[in-house]
Amino acid sequence: MSRASEQFLAEIRDARERLIETRLTDTALTYCIAGLSRIEEALRRPVRVVILGEYNSGKTSVADLLIGAGLLPTSVVANTQVPVLMTYAETASMFGVTEAGTRIRVDGDENDPLTDIAFRAIQVALPLEHLRRLQILDTPSAASPAAFIEDADIVIWCTVATRAWTESERALWASLPPRCCRNALLVATHKDSLHLAEEVTSVTERLRAMTTGLFRDIVLVAAEGGRDDGAAGHAGATDTGAATLRNAVASLAGEIADRRTHKAEKIVRRLGRLTFHHLSSARLRPEIATLLTDWESRSGLIVEQLTAGTRTVPSAIEELLQAYAGFAELLSPGVILGDSIPVTTARALTAPLHWPANGAAAQRLVKTLVSDLTALLRMLAARSTAASPRHGDYQTARGILLALADLDGSFAALERMLGSSTPDAPA
Structure with missing residues (x-):
């Protein structure tokens, strides 16, 4: 969220709290306070990044790069057949979500019988500051991509660099709503399988030519076993592309936050004017x-x-x-x-x-x-x-x-x- 967006959020929160302090019972004012509260909630909602791709395309590793290499408990969620949502919490924790929507904590004793329950989703909460602004959803390959894009703000499609953008991938992406292209990134994984810089350039240029208009940007990452870019103290550290990926996501998230704020400003002005007109007439x-x-x-x-x-x-x-x-x-x-x-x-x-x-x-x-x-x-x-x-x-x-x-x-x-x-x- 930009400084301007944070300032606007602080302004409407202050206005709402001051209106509540008046303790007036006017109906128009009650609706205004409720409206401001809903706008605050919408502005605070983290940008949701949904990671899609075919089987073994490196989705979980891309999620790990976005969070911070090695922080995602891949031994638990790797190759899972259910979606995994990564969110912020002050204390690290993991929950299973049942078909009824009940959350059950599953990061305790590994012999806990609750871990044998068939969950429809897993939520991983981590005390990472950037997860206050981003939610990351890693999706299972067996499920239809269309099932996860309704609430998606940013869509990442993972493809393997050595066989990138196959016919089946084209068909799956084409089946999604056109709006997905607005804030979409194509991430080619296994960049470390390309041994020469010329290969990296060739794959990047080919993908740009084949996907014109379908993605906002293309990023190549070494999503399997690589370290973060420029890892200090490690000679010959692999350039994973993590920094480039995070910057691309951060840029899109900033645009989305600014658009939300712009829309919210118009709604607040209209709400304030209407309430002003009707207050206690x-x-x-x-x-x-x-x-x-x-x-x-x-x-x-x-x-x-x-x-x-x-x-x-x-x-x-x-x-x-x-x-x-x-x-x-x-x-x-x-x-x-x-x-x-x-x-x-x-x-x-x-x-x-x-x-x-x-x-x-x-x-x-x-x-x-x-x-x-x-x-x-x-x-x-x-x-x-x-x-x-x-x-x-x-x-x-x-x-x-x-x-x-x-x-x-x-x-x-x-x-x-x-x-x-x-x-x-x-x-």
């Missing part, structure tokens, strides 16, 4: 609620006229800003104009604007603008509501939601769009 005084209803009617009419083509984009935006200024002043005098700025010279209403040229994009912009201005008016309305025992908590919650909705960012984007567009362009 019933608690407003009748006259203020009526004022907001008038704003919604007026802004809705402007959008309808824009959609129908009877109003231009420039006039729609200008009237929305003027209407917002008027309603905001009624709710909180001085918030727009101040005590000494006359209406006729307010900078927000007189500054020259450059209007967007794209009609469809501009209409979407106007609708977003209406939504954001409505949220800000609701916040002002809440400030002007008579004090109550929980009023401070509602104010705190609204401030948190305002930050989640990133309305400042929305208006900055509006400013950039208006500033970069052609002046006086037709709607």
Whole structure:
């Protein structure tokens, strides 16, 4: 996970905890807190690497290289006929997973009769920091590869370097969903069987030519009996390709984490905006609620006229800003104009604007603008509501939601769009 992703996760965790501390029972807020919790869970979920390949293609050894050569208990899981999932834990342990989903620890006494149970999967937990971010699933050759790719984020296909990419492998890979290619690596094992550098180059070039568009990258590894790259103190240590493999997986995992964060940011902004709009609207005084209803009617009419083509984009935006200024002043005098700025010279209403040229994009912009201005008016309305025992908590919650909705960012984007567009362009 990148630093930006970690920072975003910390921000929404802090927002969720602060919303809980308000101890408000508003339904919209309850849904928002639950939504933030689910987003946190999704962002924390480790990237799952699924290792596929035919019989004796070196899958378990590739998993061992990803974890750290020699750390995987291969004497227990090698040649297993069930999938083996490697995860993080503070203490090393191994569990068998029954058909009913029950986990039974199997790393104790080797004579333990529980180890004779037919498990449908094995889970190996190791105290390795990088397994906080990655889960590695080693799959049995006898099973269909398609059975394991539903939850796969990264797919590794193992092939033997000396007979790489056979017709049967092509057929199996072609049977998988095309999305598998997006974050897939082709790993050619038994690199140490290629004695000359020219052979390594030849195999790599042949695989690239035969698998164009099917994998993000191709890595050759000495997955059987080799040491990690550059093992100190060992003359002539084998270049296993482990570092190259780990770097390739780490790069893909970083991309996936960034995409998750980008999607989560959009969802959080939407969630914050919707909650902000609905939070405690019933608690407003009748006259203020009526004022907001008038704003919604007026802004809705402007959008309808824009959609129908009877109003231009420039006039729609200008009237929305003027209407917002008027309603905001009624709710909180001085918030727009101040005590000494006359209406006729307010900078927000007189500054020259450059209007967007794209009609469809501009209409979407106007609708977003209406939504954001409505949220800000609701916040002002809440400030002007008579004090109550929980009023401070509602104010705190609204401030948190305002930050989640990133309305400042929305208006900055509006400013950039208006500033970069052609002046006086037709709607």
